[in-house]
Amino acid sequence: xxxxxxxxxxxxxxxxxxxxxxxxxxxxxxxxxxxxxxxxxxxxxxxxxxxxxxxxxxxxxxxxxxxxxxxxxxxxxxxxxxxxxxxxxxxxxxxxxxxxxxxxxxxxxxxxxxxxxxxxxxxxxxxxxxxxxxxxxxxxxxxxxxxxxxxxxxxxxxxxxxxxxxxxxxxxxxxxxxxxxxxxxxxxxxxxxxxxxxxxxxxxxxxxxxxxxxxxxxxxxxxxxxx
Numbered sequence: 363x364x365x366x367x368x369x370x371x372x373x374x375x376x377x378x379x380x381x382x383x384x385x386x387x388x389x390x391x392x393x394x395x396x397x398x399x400x401x402x403x404x405x406x407x408x409x410x411x412x413x414x415x416x417x418x419x420x421x422x423x424x425x426x427x428x429x430x431x432x433x434x435x436x437x438x439x440x441x442x443x444x445x446x447x448x449x450x451x452x453x454x455x456x457x458x459x460x461x462x463x464x465x466x467x468x469x470x471x472x473x474x475x476x477x478x479x480x481x482x483x484x485x486x487x488x489x490x491x492x493x494x495x496x497x498x499x500x501x502x503x504x505x506x507x508x509x510x511x512x513x514x515x516x517x518x519x520x521x522x523x524x525x526x527x528x529x530x531x532x533x534x535x536x537x538x539x540x541x542x543x544x545x546x547x548x549x550x551x552x553x554x555x556x557x558x559x560x561x562x563x564x565x566x567x568x569x570x571x572x573x574x575x576x577x578x579x580x581x582x583x584x585x586x587x588x589x
Contacts, residue, residue: 373418376404379400379403382399384396388428389570390570397431400422415450419438419461420442423439423465426438427461427464435464463478463491464494476498479494493530493531496535512535512539512542515531533562533566536555540580553588556577556581557581560574
């Protein structure tokens with residue numbers, strides 16, 4: 363971020379700030395920290411200072427929705443739709459569909475959210491629809507669909523996944539998959555997922571270590587049960 367600021371690249375600067383806020387929501391599970399952090403950055407680098415096509419409206423709207431602030435998400439989407447002409451914000455844009463999906467999910471319109479996320483599963487980031495779909499199916503209580511999505515995500519190597527998704531979602535995905543298999547009493551698969559999660563987050567920040575310990579303890583219990 364310092365390098366982008368020094369080179370006068372505000373759009374790239376905000377991209378990194380949004381990635382950090384995204385991790386605060388999904389990795390640290392701290393939505394308030396995410397919102398406060400991005401709002402501080404927007405005071406330093408206002409959207410109005412950027413060319414309209416460089417403003418990260420859609421990423422910002424998605425973040426606000428993910429952080430449980432749908433009113434802020436709707437305001438950002440409204441500004442996007444008023445500033446960016448229709449031919450440049452067509453419904454076929456994957457990031458536009460994802461932003462609409464996040465807003466629908468935040469407002470409890472789950473079937474609409476699922477449809478928007480599925481429509482966004484195109485283009486350069488085929489894995490980018492995964493987090494929204496996962497949370498939508500979790501919200502409507504469809505664990506089989508959640509497991510299928512998690513397995514698909516983990517089994518699909520894609521440059522978009524590596525560059526844009528794994529940093530925030532890979533750890534939580536393994537953690538959640540272990541929990542779901544545990545609930546289904548599929549101890550072998552639960553143990554495998556917990557083990558991958560524990561290995562990945564072995565050196566995680568101190569505030570995340572309670573989750574690592576919980577997974578390790580459950581893994582130890584499963585291994586003891588299996589003898």
